[in-house]
Amino acid sequence: MLKRKGFLSITLSTLFALSTTFGASASSIPNTSDKDNLDNIINSMTLEEKIGQMLMPDFRYWGKDSQGNSIPFTVMNEQVGNIIKKYHLGGVILFKENVANTEQTTRLVNGLQKASDIPLLITIDQEGGLVTRLQTGTNMPGNMALGAAHDLNITEKVGKAMGEELNALGINVNFAPVLDVNVNPENPVIGIRSFGGDPQLVANQGYAYIKGLQSTGVAATAKHFPGHGDTATDTHLGVSVVSHSLEQLETIDFIPFKKAIDEGIDMIMTAHVTVPALDNDKTISKKDGTEVGIPATLSKKILTSVLREKLGFNGVIVTDAMNMKAISDHFGKTEAVIKAINAGTDIVLMPVSVWNESAESELNDLFNIILASVKNGTISENRINESVRRIIAMKIKRGIIGQEDTRTLEEKIANANNVVGSKENKRIEKIAAEKAMTLIKNDNKTLPFKLQKNKKLLIIGYGKSRVDLMTLALKDIMKETGKTIQYSTLDYSSSGPEIPSDFKKAIDEADSIILGTLNLKVVPGKEASASKADRLAKAITEYAATKNKPLAVMSYRNPYDAAYLPAAKAVIAVYGPTGYDITSGSNASLPINIPVGMRTIFGLVNPNGKLPVAIPTADGKGTLYPIGYGISYK
Known part of the structure; x- marks a missing residue:
């Protein structure tokens, strides 16, 4: 494979001129003389360079430790640099393992770019909410939460904040947003990653997100x-x-x-x-x-x-x-x-995973097979040229090619530290999460609960990390308000289907109960097919009802849980990701949905969110709550 070092020196002046003309339409190549210039650039590239631009592997890990565990690739090395150069790679994708903190990520991205003759697309899946890679960035509440907030202005601000953080790190492409319309409650892979179940809602929310994100220069x-x-x-x-x-x-x-x-x-x-x-x-x-x-x-x-x-x-x-x-x-x-x-x-994203030097052979084989396929006509060279033309055009438009960054690495790090996880971005995150809180049910005005020193609160959650997060939020609320309440906690994720005796005792002694649920499914007449934990959650609501105990359900993730818990007096949807292990010692920011849900349960936030998806009846034969439904305290 040939490497033509003259590529940049020949074309950068032309590319820089082109970069000022792209922007009227993000998805089109101008029909002007600039198009001819772009064609000339493409024609100056070797076939090997063109093929490389179309490949985007991951370097999620690099090598293994003495115990045989894969080591996250967090520091640029010569081996990866040589692979980028040898195969003329057009970009790489980063994962959570690659982005441990702000300074490290900035250094890694800078090193990746320095290794490439043609500037790289540095990509990441930073959707917000459930799919969040940056460990020290702003999580944001996620797409379905934004759909529930039904505020395009805040969605645009969320997109812009996320773009600013990525841009500050040198990441120039975000694989977001999800524009799938979640019309199937049993969808195992999309769910709260979608803005909702109404096509126009998803379209409008998606556009606001895209507008904010692309305004920062991030694709x-x-x-x-x-x-x-x-x-x-x-x-x-x-x-x-x-x-x-x-x-x-x-x-x-x-x-x-x-x-x-x-x-x-x-x-x-x-x-x-x-x-x-x-x-x-x-x-x-x-x-x-x-x-x-x-x-x-x-x-x-x-x-x-x-x-x-x-x-x-x-x-x-x-x-x-x-x-x-x-x-x-x-x-x-x-x-x-x-x-x-x-x-x-x-x-072609992740055609191979290059996690060590020996894995390069797989990339080499693939590269040469593609090259041979072009030469023997299985893939037309025109097909390659079309793709590379679009890739280079986008790189020009987004300033990846043609706009030199003259800052030192230390200056880039200082800027990233100011932007990533900034107070302003955290403020936007908090506002978005508060707007998303959706009160689905509130019989007899069960909510909001009150903080009273002589009362006992029982928190029953699914998974230790979520119980920890609910407890941490409660402590923050008590500190903020100066009011206290006695509380105890239980984790029901490994129990069921019958209510354990210690659960019954705790319910009997409680004055109020918060039950956190995660993607329940207990279909009437088919209870035996439900998980033990799901059946236990339903039994807890029924037992509390027989004891006349005020019980509020916090639906952690998908909002459909309300259909399976008819005995619950109150249900709030927070559209959140998983919990977070607060004992892990990481400096990652905590997911915001559950803490804001706790604040809503205690009346510090008035729920004004509206369901962005319809909640079907438990048997799936009708609609229990339609899109747009939601009640508030006022």
Whole structure:
């Protein structure tokens, strides 16, 4: 493979001039003389350089310790630098393991960029809420919380704050937002990552998020096209089918993506779902020899005919991770990459994971197979040129190429320390979370609870980390208000289905109870199929009701729990991620949803959120609470 060091010296002056003209439309290449200049730049690149621009591996770990455990890749090294140079990589994706703290992340990103002749796309999945990679950044409450807050202004501010933090670290692409319309309550992979179950709500919230994010110079990525909102299988684990008709796709799934395209989204990420209404072709699985459909990621009918031609997207298409089992199990790693490129993909995400020097051989094999495929005509060189043209155009538009950063590394670190997790961003996070709090049920004005020194509160939570977070929030509330209450805690995650005697005793002695629940499902008549913990949660609400104990449910994550707990007097949805181990010693910021939920339960926040999804009845045959439902204390 050839490396042409002259690339930058030949073209940067031209690129810098071009960078001032891009921006009117984030997903189009200008039809002016600039287009000819861009073509000249592409034509000056070797085929090897072009192929490298289309590959985006991860360096999540590098090597192993004496116990055989993978070591997180947090410090740039010569080996990784050589791999970036040798294969002319267009970008890398960072994970939580790579971003331990602000200074370390800034140094790592700086080192990655210095290793590359052509500036890299440095990408990350910083959605907010459930999918948050930065360990010292601002978590934000997540998309469904923003949908519940129903405030486009705050959503734009959230997107902008997240973009500012990424930009300060040198990360120039965010694989967010999720624009899937979550119309399936049993969706195992999207859920609260979606803004909601109404296409227009998702479209409007998504646009506000994108507007805020891209205003900072960070490229946004709408995902997962053509829509992952009505699936019951996690594509990380296997094939998932979206059975929507063409009409449903056009009136539900496409709506948010079309708005994002019209408003200038930089990138769109594909979904590893099969959509028979768009592509009903079949192939034979390499895993078990069965007949399987073609996932959107590998479908020319979906990526080119629909996304490019029908919806008019001219920006960068990136695949979801190619090591997910929906792809790797059935299509083979190398074959899948070739199919994805021919389908219309511009960037192949994580075709291999390069976690040590020996793993380079897999990248080398893939690179040479792609190169050979172009030379023998399996992949046309024009197909490669189209993708590289879009990638380089986006790099110019976002200032990745053509706008030199003259600051020293220490100056970059100082700036990042001021921006990442700043007081202002924390203030925006708090406002967004408070606006999201949704009171679904409040019989007999059970809430808000009062802090009274001579009263006993029982906190029953699912998982120690969540119980710890609820307890920490309670302590903060008592400190803030100067009022106290006696309290005790229980974790029910490993118990059930019958109520243990110590649980009954604690309930009997309590004056009020907070029960935290996590994605319950106890279908009437099918209780035996529910988990022991879920059945215990339902039994706790019923026992408390027989004892006439005020019990409030905090639905930690998906808001659907309310349907399975009819005996609960009050239910509040907080749309939160998992809890956090406050004893771990990490300096990571705590998730905000549960603490704000506790503040709402004690009346420090008035719940004004509205359900962004409909909550079906427990048997799934009707609607218990519609989209837009929510009550307040006032």
